[in-house]
Amino acid sequence: MDTSADVAYYLAEWYLPEMTATSVDEMVARLDAAAVAISTEGSPVRLVVTLSVPTDEVMYGVFGATSPDIVSRTCDQAGAPFQRISGDVGARIQLTPVPKVADSASV
Numbered sequence: 765m766d767t768s769a770d771v772a773y774y775l776a777e778w779y780l781p782e783m784t785a786t787s788v789d790e791m792v793a794r795l796d797a798a799a800v801a802i803s804t805e806g807s808p809v810r811l812v813v814t815l816s817v818p819t820d821e822v823m824y825g826v827f828g829a830t831s832p833d834i835v836s837r838t839c840d841q842a843g844a845p846f847q848r849i850s851g852d853v854g855a856r857i858q859l860t861p862v863p864k865v866a867d868s869a870s871v
Contacts, residue, residue: 770830771808771828771829771830772828772829772830772831772851772852772853773812773826773827773828773852773853773854773855774826774827774829774832774835774849774850774851774853775824775825775826775849775850775853776824776825776826776827776835776839776846776848776849777822777823777824777846777847777848777849777850778791778822778823778824778825778844778846778847779821779822779847780816780821780822780823781821782821783816783818783821783823784818788814788816788823791823791842791844792811792814792825794842794843794844795811795814795825795838795839795842795844796811797842798838798839798841798842799811799827799838801841802834802837802838802841807829807830807834807837808828808829808830808834809827809828809829809834809835809838810827810828810829811825811826811827811838812826812827812828812855813825813826813855814826825846826853826855832849832851835849836849
């Protein structure tokens with residue numbers, strides 16, 4: 765998916781009772797495959813990140829797409845319709861620790 769200005773980010777939420785690491789891995793694989801298929805059809809979509817919270821029985825996924833309808837089609841094709849979707853999502857993911865900034869005030 766290119767970095768077009770039309771791409772927005774959407775947060776999908778699923779309630780998953782009896783969630784396991786295996787069930788999450790399988791669902792993410794289905795979502796990735798559906799995103800590839802729908803992108804190939806001409807509607808760019810990408811699953812950017814997922815976050816599972818087993819104690820709350822919930823999983824979140826951030827998608828990059830040009831519309832929430834494309835995200836909905838992706839999830840439906842993956843057999844994982846979401847319970848809720850939010851638009852205009854921003855995320856900051858730190859892949860490496862942020863270095864400490866020395867205090868510049870004189871003592």
